[in-house]
Amino acid sequence: MSSTVQPRGATKIALSVHSWLVYIFFFAPIFVLIVFSFSDGRNVGRWGGFTLEWYQGFFDHNQIQSAVWVSIRVALLSTVISVVLGTLAALALERFKFRGRQVFDALLYLPIIIPDVTMAVMMLLFFSEFFELLDAWFNLDWQKGFGSITISHIAFNISFVSVVVRARLAGMSEVLEEAALDLYATRWKTFRYVTFPQIMPGVAAGALLALTESLDDVVVTQFAAGPGATTLPVFVFGLIRRGVTPLVNATSVLMLTASVFLVALSLAFQQFSGRGGRSLLRGGREAVSTPNNQMKKEIYQ
Amino acid sequence: MTSDGGNDQVNNQAAALELTAITKRFGSVVAVDNVDLEIADGEFFALLGPSGCGKTTTLRMIAGLELPSEGSLKIFGDEAATLPPNKRPVNTVFQDYALFPHMTVEVNVAFGLKMQRVPKVEIAERVREAIGLVRLEGLEQRRSQQLSGGQRQRVALARALVNRPKVLLLDEPLGALDLKLRQEMQGELKALQREVGITFVFVTHDQEEALTMADRIGVLNEGELLQVGTPAEIYEHPVNRFVANFIGQTNLLDATVVSNDTVCLANGVHIPGKSDLDVGSRVAVCLRPERAGMHRPDQVPADHQSVVGRLESVTYLGNALVYTVAFEWARLEVRRENQPGGYRPYVGEEVAVSWTLDAISVVRA
Incomplete structure (x- = not known):
């Protein structure tokens, strides 16, 4: 029954060996990290018996806890703002013709393409100049911290969101919007009832991607952070410089778990759509507030 | 076809649609060129032409x-050329139906009414009615991806008709359906239009579809409206070579006008052929294959014109036979019903292709 495009014989064996090597290459370090996060003893890399004390330590460590909260707040706020701006940018680029569109299109990709360090130095310069001006003109004494971190995260997240949303918009036929207009919908209602439900999976995937990017970022944040606030990855980076302890391992494992969860959620949302989204709908169709149910409620209740 | 300039016509006497000197340019491309067209209330009108x-x-x-x-575009007497789509009393059945994939059949159909803020009780009533009209009862909770092509088409129809538009526009409504379903839907659409009494304007590239369904047809080519008329007028009196060729099968013989009732064929033979074109104009003599006769060269009836050629091939269609007869200067197709007996020449034989004066029309080349 196997098709002739399927590899056979030696090729097949070589391919499966290769894929196992890739998996080991990927996952062995993660496995080691996880194992040693449970190691009792200050020495990283020497097994000292099983313990959960480092996880306990993670939750007891005041600075870590405040860094976690900064991370979460920065991630949520920058995600919300960049999702709105990124989606609007995607809509503009995909649906409207305007002067300078191609330039804007190219510039939008810039934060994804340019090295993190460049972006970080840009941010550093920008904020120091900006705060100086604020001080000189308005006599405001602003410091780098939560605000500057959030702004810098918004700056790169807009690109990620708009790229993902655009991919979704490009797959959506403009005819649906024309049909809505033809059926007496205003432009706003067309967006609200037709365009948005159609691009929703893209927006959600973009949001989760932005959330992950924000939670993971070290380089840009390090340059934008000030004495007032720092995020978890930057704090961990600082810890390492003072010597790696299994506390770093435990923290990394928790961050890894959170990231994997978000990425998995993002992938699930990309699968979910009006057309191909039966997997998520199945089992809970009536419980989920789908655009259809919502519209139906508005019509009949 | 042109308006008398009366702008203050009473609405119920005005044409459903009145296009005056409508032109559409995309950059330097003229997509629609100076079209004048009037479509009466209750008409089933086809816009027919090749793609583009x-x-x-x-x-x-x-x-x-x-x-x-x-140009100007009036809908029941009201100028509408620049109105946005949501302000016009027309609805469209889109080519690929454009059903909202995230909504069920019922919500798709209710969409237009909801947008017009029709009271909820009335929406429910009218949606049920529209779904009944296109016989989709029982499928209200399905989504478009769970429907067949024919069912989607019905949803699209219900979604448009539920709004009781003054004019229903259909863009290649049957294009996505297979042949059998298409023929079925032709009859259904026609019956539906009679039932609701709304003006239907549909676009098609399929001349057979236009001939079968439409009350009147407008033939377009390269942005120009070439001819408007009933199917019979267009089939029997095409205005030019393009229309003659596009509608049905036809033989076109190059000719020149000699006088108002004589033309000269490319082989130099003068034959009777009425036209009101200037002497010397290049024209084509249009002879439909089913109207051409075929006889042994010595047995042509006295009142028939004829040309003699050699039978080149015979195509067997079951209910009919198509004979291709070659001349030095042209080639003609003759279609004969497949009746027992009668004249059955062999390939290679000399035959006369004949016609009576009323079987041909002289058209602009």
Whole structure:
């Protein structure tokens, strides 16, 4: 029954060996990290018996806890703002013709393409100049911290969101919007009832991607952070410089778990759509507030 | 076809649609060129032409999805050329139906009413009625991806008709269906139009579909409206070579006008042929294959014109036979019903292709 495009014989064996090597290459370090996060003893890399004390330590460590909260707040706020701006940018680029569109299109990709360090130095310069001006003109004494971190995260997240949303918009036929207009919908209602439900999976995937990017970022944040606030990855980076302890391992494992969860959620949302989204709908169709149910409620209740 | 300039006509006497000097340009391309067209209330009108002829653009201008570059467009007497689509009393059945994939059949159909803020009780009533009209009862909770092509088409029809538009526009409504379903839907659409009594304007590239369904047809080519008329008028008296060729099968013989009732064929033979074109104009003599006769060269009836050629091939169609007869200067097809007996020449034989004066029409080349 196997098709002739399927590899056979030696090729097949070589391919499966290769894929196992890739998996080991990927996952062995993660496995080691996880194992040693449970190691009792200050020495990283020497097994000292099983313990959960480092996880306990993670939750007891005041600075870590405040860094976690900064991370979460920065991630949520920058995600919300960049999702709105990124989606609007995607809509503009995909649906409207305007002067300078191609330039804007190219510039939008810039934060994804340019090295993190460049972006970080840009941010550093920008904020120091900006705060100086604020001080000189308005006599405001602003410091780098939560605000500057959030702004810098918004700056790169807009690109990620708009790229993902655009991919979704490009797959959506403009005819649906024309049909809505033809059926007496205003432009706003067309967006609200037709365009948005159609691009929703893209927006959600973009949001989760932005959330992950924000939670993971070290380089840009390090340059934008000030004495007032720092995020978890930057704090961990600082810890390492003072010597790696299994506390770093435990923290990394928790961050890894959170990231994997978000990425998995993002992938699930990309699968979910009006057309191909039966997997998520199945089992809970009536419980989920789908655009259809919502519209139906508005019509009949 | 042109308006008398009376702008203050009473609405119920005005034409359903009145296009005056409508032109649409995309950059330097003229998609629709100076079209004048009047469509009466209750008419089933077909815009027919090859792809790229401007028929869909014309329909989209009526729907408001494109704005005309020039000209006036009136819907029941009211100027509408620049109105947005949501302000026009017309609805469209889109080519691929454009059903909202995230909504069920019921919500798709209710959409237009909801947008017009129709009271909820009335929405429920009218949606049920529309779904009944297109016989989709029982499928209300399905989504478009769970429907067959024919069912989707019905949903699209119900979604448009539920709004009781003054004019219903259909963009290649049967294009996505297979042949059998298409023929079935032709009859159904026609019956539906009679039932609801709304003006239907549909776009098609299929001349057979236009002939079968429409009360009147407008033939477009390269943005120009070439001819408007009933199917019989267009089939029997095409205005030019393009229309003659596009509608049905036809033989076209190059000729020149000699006088108002004589033309000269390319082989130099003068034959009777009425035309009101200038002497010396290049024309084509249009002879439909089913109207041409075929006889042994010595047995041509006295009142028939004829040309003699050699039978080149015979195509067997079951109910009919198509004979291709070659001349030095042209080739003619003759279609004969497949009746027992009668004249059955062999390939290679000399035959006379004949016609009576009323079987041909002289058209502009």
